Amino acid sequence: MTALLHRVKSKMFIFAHRKARGLLDGEYGSVFKGRSLDFDDLRAYVPGDEVRDIDWKASARHGSPLIRRYVAVRQQQVLLVADTGRNMAAESLGGEPKKDIAVMALGVLGSLALNHGDPVGLVHGDATGTQALPVKAGDANLERILRKVDDVGRHSAPSAPGEQLGFVERTFRRRMLLFVVADEGAVAETTERQLRRLRAQHEILWLTIRDADLTAPAPAADPAGRGTALRDVVGRAAVVHPVAASPKVLAAYQLARTERDASRSAMLRRAGITEGYAGSSHEVVPAIFSLLESHRRGG
Amino acid sequence: MELMYWWILPVGILAGAAVAWWFLRRDKDCRHRAVAHTDRLTALPEYRDALRRHRRLLAVMAGSAAVLLLAALAAAARPVSATVTTPAEHSRDIMLCLDTSASMASADAAIVGVFQDLAREFDGERIGLMMFDSSAAQVFPLTDDYQLVAEQLARARNAFEGGPGDAAFFAGTGVAPGSSLIGDGLASCSQGFPGPDDGSRSRSLVLATDNFISGNPIFTLAEAAALARDKGIRIHALNPADFDYGDKPGQEGATLRAAAESTGGAYYPVDSPAAVGSIVREVQRTEAAARQGAPQRVVTDESAWPLGLALLAGLVLVGLAWRVDR
Structure with a gap:
């Protein structure tokens, strides 16, 4: 029973086809400064990630940009x-x-x-x-x-x-x-x-x-049956x-x-x-x- | 001024009110777009001014719509003005039957003079002139040729007044022996009306005589009156020399009165020629009243005002609607 969430996600999915899928994720991730220094793993760079998080050495080895991930100190609420x-x-x-x-x-x-x-x-x-x-x-x-x-x-x-x-x-x-x-x-x-x-x-x-x-001019009578009066x-x-x-x-x-x-x-x-x-x-x-x-x- | 279909007014007003109520109600709970913070717009002084103007315009529009409705309803209700008119009846035949004995000359002149005046207003009436002494002669038959009538009446008047140069006027009135054969004269005058009475035209005969008979008439006055009655003729007798004394029957005046009244006419003793005018006019009035047609109710539509008002209101409405729409 996650009808509303489902609807939201499918809209996001449509959007994600236009822009890179991970873009939003990257942007969200970099908003918060609550990061620990405990290295967790590496993942592929997604536009929007902080440039300073790029592990240049690992990227050089790998051939494409990699991002260092840390274990979060605390969850961001x-x-x-x-x-x-x-x-x-x-x-x-x-x-x-x-x-x-x-x-x-x-x-x-x-x-x-x-x-x-x-x-x-x-x-x-x-x-x-x-x-x-x-x-x-x-x-x-x-x-x-x-x-x-x-x-x-x-x-x-x-x-x-x-x-x-x-x-x-x-x-x-x-x-x-x-x-x-x-x-x-x-x-x-x-x-x-x-x-x-x-x-x-x-x-x-x-x-x-x-x-x-x-x-704004009133829209033409629409099938939903809304009137035109405000x-x-x-x-x-x-x-x-x-x-x-x-x-x-x-x-x-x-x-x-x-x-x-x-x-x-x-x-x-x-x-x-x-x-x-x-x-x-x-x-x-x-x-x-x-x-x-x-x-x-x-x- | 009255309304022929007066019930249209209440029905129409009720219908108009019902439609207006339905529109207002529909407007009230009609579907609309919900918006927030309308005060951002409605609190603007420009909006308030414009709204005031708009409302005023709408009020005028509503007013003219109401006027239009009412005027249209009033026109639909057929405002009419009804007048009762009695159409003047012109289907009269009048025969002047004048005794030309010397004693009657001034009275005859007066009668002819009066009919000269009356004939000018005739429109459809026919008039004829006969005169008699010992025998009757026709001056002109019943006719509506008023030019001829005027000429002949003028000539007759001139002759009765003893004017010069028209001695031949009285030709034919003295053929039989005797003088003033009233009964014969009246019978002849009665024959001046064509055929029996078919009821389409009234017949009246103005008989001027003093009823002094010298000679042996074929018809007595009573017989002649009966003849006239049979032909539907009313005799109005004018007697300029009523010398009856007491109420003994058989006197000249009384006989004449009886003869006239037996035909439904009347008897008028005339004291002076000057009184003839008023008597003849009175005779004409009673004759006209007797022949008046049935009163008719004439209904005239008076829709010009409501329709004009409706047109005006409609124009105002259209003009304002155009302004509001703009």
Whole structure:
């Protein structure tokens, strides 16, 4: 019963045909500095591996680059942080529900972690409360995590991503890898101080899911039977499209969005947090790849 | 102003309200795209301004749609104005039957003068003129040739007033021995109406005489009146010299009255020629009233206003829809 995980993995597999299969693995492996000096074995170099890990002598003997592997001192714990409030049931920029993108992202990173033997946990919640799933290894645990994130609908309580970050800050003392998946509004609900404190304690990868463009022309009637009217998941207020599409409103909205993006990026950057973007589930794997890449470079 | 199909209004309004309610309901629980953070858009002052304008436009559109609906319904309900009109009846035959004895000249002139005026407004009525003394002569038969009528009436008036140069006018009225043979004269005048009464035209005879008979008429006045009654003729008798004294029967005036009333007509003693005008007009009025057609209800559609309003509202609606769509 690992339906969601299976779906995530098959999407990853499709992606892996386009880029090198091990690329993601390599990127993930080099994010963490928790390496011991106890040599374990050698394996073939995969693009994305740290160049300094190449065993040049062994490579010279072997004829192709080899990577030194060490026995990990300790397992890196990966804590997925997700918003499971009603906001995530809303549309993303690409048109699918944001929670689908969240499931994909958490699944990709979770399975990468499991591949590396790192246990994975989840902190999720909404305005009514924050829950945690224990940090454990195994596909069944990851599937459970993904199901929790997938179980979001219009019935869910409103979102409060700041609460979840506060919960993490208060609860987890040990250094972990935080993988935060949130929509564009999440950063605005936290303070820079909170982010700094979190960053001081943990490694943080932040994936922002793009919100739907409210001024975009309505798509043609689609067979899934969705209407074309936009309605807020929280306030139930409708967006009047002809009004939203008028040039003045459009310009003001674009300007506001640009400013919002800039201030969010700046805040995360000042806090030392690496941010990636995904507007649809197809963009998740490249987004995580570049997120890992820039995190390795930056941090 | 009334509505022919008034029930269309409530039915149409109910139907319109039902459709509107259905649309609103459908709009309320229709499938929609769930999005988050709409306040990022809806809180923009530009959006609020545009929304206000949009709402105003929609309100005007809804208003004109309602006006269009109501006006169309009003037009469909057929607003009509009903008037009851009594069509004037012009199918009358009038025979002037004038005693030309010397004592009657001024009264005859007055009667002819009145009919000269009346004939100008005739439209379908036929008028004829006969005169009699000891025998009857026809000046012109029943005709609707009003030019001829006018000419002949003018000539008659001139003759009755004793004007010069028309001595031949009275030719033929003194053929028989005697004078003022009223019964014969009236019988002859009655023959001026063609055939028996078929009911299609009213027949009235204006008889001006003083009923002083000298001679032996073939018909007595009563016989002549019976003849006229048989032909469906009403006799209106004008007597400019009513010298009856008391209520003894058999006097001239009383006989004439009896003869006239036996045909359904009336008897008018005339005190002066000047009174003739009003009497003749009154006779004409009663004759006209007796021959009035059945009142008819004429229904006229008054749909110009609602249709014009509907057109206006429709144009406004189309124009605004175009603006909203843009």
